[in-house]
Amino acid sequence: MRLFHARGYDAVGVAELGSELGIKPPSFYAAFGSKAGLFERALQRYAAGEANIFARARAEGGGVAEVVERTLLLAARLYPERNGVAGCLVLDGARNSADPEACALAEEMRKAGVAALRDFIAEEAPERAGALADFVTIAMRGMSAAARDGADEAALTSFAQMASRAFRRELAAEG
Amino acid sequence: MRLFHARGYDAVGVAELGSELGIKPPSFYAAFGSKAGLFERALQRYAAGEANIFARARAEGGGVAEVVERTLLLAARLYPERNGVAGCLVLDGARNSADPEACALAEEMRKAGVAALRDFIAEEAPERAGALADFVTIAMRGMSAAARDGADEAALTSFAQMASRAFRRELAAEG
DNA sequence: GAGAAAATATAGTGGTCGCTACAGAATCGT
DNA sequence: ACGATTCTGTAGCGACCACTATATTTTCTC
Secondary structure (H helix, E strand, C coil), X not given: CHHHHHHCCCCCCHHHHHHHHCCCHHHHHHHHCCHHHHHHHHHHHHHHCCCCXXXXXXXXXXXXXXXXXXXXXXXXXXXXXXXXXXXXXXXXXXXXXXXXXXXXXXXXXXXXXXXXXXXXXXXXXCCCHHHXXXXXXXXXXXXXXXXXXXXXXXXXXXXXXXXXXXXXXXXXXXX | XXXXXXXXXXXXXXXXXXXXXXXXXXXXXXXXXXXXXXXXXXXXXXXXXXXXXXXXXXXCCCCHHHHHHHHHHHHHHHCCCECCECCCHHHHCCCCCCCHHHHHHHHXXXXXXXXXXXXXXXXXXXXXXXXXXHHHHHHHHHHXXXXXXXXXXXXXXXXXXXXXXXXXXXXXXXX
């Protein structure tokens, strides 16, 4: 998971994954079936843990504006490079990958994430939930990409604050 | 350039580039020196043409808010997938690439872009030019990534409008 | 038209990719 | 303790990678 997150799906080989896990190729394929199989497990583990920013922000309660603000600020804290890992595995782990299976796995997870966000926003703004959820997810993609390009926490937090204010205003405005 | 843009630096091979250009490997290396050499030329051609959104938006005149709004809206029009090509070559062409030379070339070009934007914004808001330029470039990264994930022009335009409004408000607000 | 020079294609360099056949070692049931 | 079964390590599969040495063709010069 760490290797996929740090360098992207295509750039890390099965041999390296095996040596990281302390196993050799045959055991690797017995355990995961394929490289994409391990990637799927890594994605699931990632989404089930502390990297599921939206779930964490939502758990603290509050209205849509508060949860979205916490989500963006949490991303700003979590995305900057740490130990060679930056950004979001789901958003950028399979970007530019030549493997359609890996791309499909990541896309499926992105779709699930934006759907959950949209449903949550729809509780307060059913008409514009789609556009507002898109706003947040596109902003997150920008933060993930910027973090992978070397942006630090200060820059991402500044962006997250502006985006939060924007979201709050768009939510308050009548469609 | 089209191939790099469509699939990313690593996912396209020299043989394919050669057959696209109608030349064989030796001629390819005689002309460009290396795969990264062609990538550099592609980046330059890309930035010199209609893809340099900021230059186009700036050419039409107006204040900082107007130019930024035009930049974002232009990105929303240009980024959605067309003939297999989506997003921005500079922002995403070398993402997750294992080749440090390609990454360095793209990063250099990104830095030049954000510097130009920052200097332009500084004409009206010298104090906050850095943060405001970061806001725009992170938003652009989000739009490019979203386009590569399949977002259509309507979704990107909606985002661009919200981001433009946000930028206008942040610019008007006193730091 | 003959000879030199440039540009081309053929073929192949070592290396890595995801993945697997096979053999030896460890484990288990009895 | 022994035979069967599961597992793991070694080695290698074909395919592709960026890249290049050699040979051939083409293009000039005269």
